[in-house]
Amino acid sequence: MHEWALAEAILTTAAQIAEKERLKEVTEVTIRIGELQDVEPEILKFALGEIKSDLFKNAKFRLLKAKTELKCRVCGTIWRFKRESLDAATAEAIHFVPEAAHTFVKCPKCGSPDFEIASGRGVWLDSIQGVK
Amino acid sequence: MIDPRVNVIDSRLANVKRIIVVSSGKGGVGKSMVATTLALILKDEGYKVGLFDLDFTSPSTHVILNAPVTVPQEDKGIVPVSVKGLKYMSMVYFVGENPAPLRGVDVSNALIELLAVTQWGELDFLIIDMPPGIGDVILDLLRLIKRAEFLIVTTSSLLAFETVKKQVALLCELKASIIGLVENMKQASNINNSIEIEARNVGLRFLGEIVFDSTVETSFGDEVKLLGTSVGRMLKRVVEKDLLVKS
Numbered sequence: 001m002h003e004w005a006l007a008e009a010i011l012t013t014a015a016q017i018a019e020k021e022r023l024k025e026v027t028e029v030t031i032r033i034g035e036l037q038d039v040e041p042e043i044l045k046f047a048l049g050e051i052k053s054d055l056f057k058n059a060k061f062r063l064l065k066a067k068t069e070l071k072c073r074v075c076g077t078i079w080r081f082k083r084e085s086l087d088a089a090t091a092e093a094i095h096f097v098p099e100a101a102h103t104f105v106k107c108p109k110c111g112s113p114d115f116e117i118a119s120g121r122g123v124w125l126d127s128i129q130g131v132k
Numbered sequence: 133m134i135d136p137r138v139n140v141i142d143s144r145l146a147n148v149k150r151i152i153v154v155s156s157g158k159g160g161v162g163k164s165m166v167a168t169t170l171a172l173i174l175k176d177e178g179y180k181v182g183l184f185d186l187d188f189t190s191p192s193t194h195v196i197l198n199a200p201v202t203v204p205q206e207d208k209g210i211v212p213v214s215v216k217g218l219k220y221m222s223m224v225y226f227v228g229e230n231p232a233p234l235r236g237v238d239v240s241n242a243l244i245e246l247l248a249v250t251q252w253g254e255l256d257f258l259i260i261d262m263p264p265g266i267g268d269v270i271l272d273l274l275r276l277i278k279r280a281e282f283l284i285v286t287t288s289s290l291l292a293f294e295t296v297k298k299q300v301a302l303l304c305e306l307k308a309s310i311i312g313l314v315e316n317m318k319q320a321s322n323i324n325n326s327i328e329i330e331a332r333n334v335g336l337r338f339l340g341e342i343v344f345d346s347t348v349e350t351s352f353g354d355e356v357k358l359l360g361t362s363v364g365r366m367l368k369r370v371v372e373k374d375l376l377v378k379s
Contacts, residue, residue, distance in 0.1 A: 002206050002208075002209050002210050002249045004208035004209060005140065005144075005208060005209035005210075005248060005249040005251070006136070006137070006248070006249065008140050008143070009136040009137050009139055009140035009248055010136045012136065012139045012140050012143070013134055013136035013139045014136075016139060017134075032133065047208075089203075092203065093226040093227065096204070096210060096225075096226055096245075096249075097223070097226045097242050097245050097246065098241070098245070099188075099232070099234055099238045099239075099241055099242040099245070100223075100226040100227050100232070102232060102233055102234055102238060103226075103227040103228075103230045103231065103232050103233075104227075104230075113231075113233050114233060114235070117238075121241070122137075122241075122245070123136065123137075124133040124134065124135060124136070125133065125134040125135075125136045126133050
């Protein structure tokens with residue numbers, strides 16, 4: 001499960017911020033999960049719980065889903081990515097590396113693979129809260 | 133919002149002793165062949181070796197290795213595929229033989245993703261095959277992997293070397309470590325040593341020349357044949373003389 005690797009990245013980053021902000025304890029971590037990568041929230045949450053350090057012992061992990069919006073660079077069409085339209089192998093490739101979408105997803109209007117992932121790509125650390 | 137992935141790259145590569153980046157200013161000079169053969173030679177010497185194809189839009193090391201089509205396994209990250217004793221990772225595992233039309237921002241994102249989630253484990257050497265030029269990938273590598281050592285490849289063409297000079301100037305300006313320059317695909321009839329002289333003029337260590345070998349493409353997929361090509365024979369000398377002395 002590569003959610004574990006992402007959980008480690010989130011905790012490493014949150015710990016760096018906590019140190020910079022001189023937080024003795026982190027109480028809440030808010031994470032945004034892009035629909036495109038389709039990270040499994042339950043696995044991510046479980047991994048966060050398993051590998052967290054004492055700094056996060058009472059932390060609540062809030063996972064928010066972010067919709068994926070794609071914007072065609074050729075005709076300007078903006079559309080919502082729909083995972084349900086993909087076969088399992090393609091969905092898995094995009095889960096591993098979201099940029100694989102440029103191979104398998106096309107603009108619904110002009111058919112171009114040249115689109116921008118305007119929002120909802122992968123995993124982002126939204127905010128952390130804690131006590132000084 | 134903060135992208136957390138970059139902060140885990142150092143720990144992901146913590147058990148990799150040396151990272152060697154095979155690079156050039158120009159395409160078509162044989163970087164992939166040099167990177168793949170170098171990885172196989174080091175493995176043959178008994179080292180634990182990884183090979184990472186970072187040419188996302190035009191990968192070719194899988195052709196040289198005749199790597200099987202498969203899907204990498206997941207275990208707290210993505211596990212590189214075992215190919216001929218190498219730990220191997222390439223974009224082909226995610227896009228197959230289809231085109232991957234990626235702009236710079238997408239190349240950077242894919243690179244950061246794979247650096248953040250690939251579990252290389254313990255390695256003596258990670259060999260990285262680069263796309264040509266001084267674009268996003270080399271800038272990202274210089275930013276994210278400070279201890280990368282560059283092995284530069286050119287052909288005998290002064291046009292190719294002209295682009296190499298720009299890449300070397302960038303690497304020197306950014307204080308990157310350069311192992312030296314290999315002159316690839318030199319015609320046996322060419323007795324001119326202009327590339328060696330040019331290399332020395334720009335302060336670049338000249339590691340030697342690889343004579344053009346028409347058997348290279350018929351050696352793809354066959355480790356013994358690959359190591360027996362002029363590329364394999366010359367790189368073995370580079371490994372013994374120039375690479376392992378630093379280990």
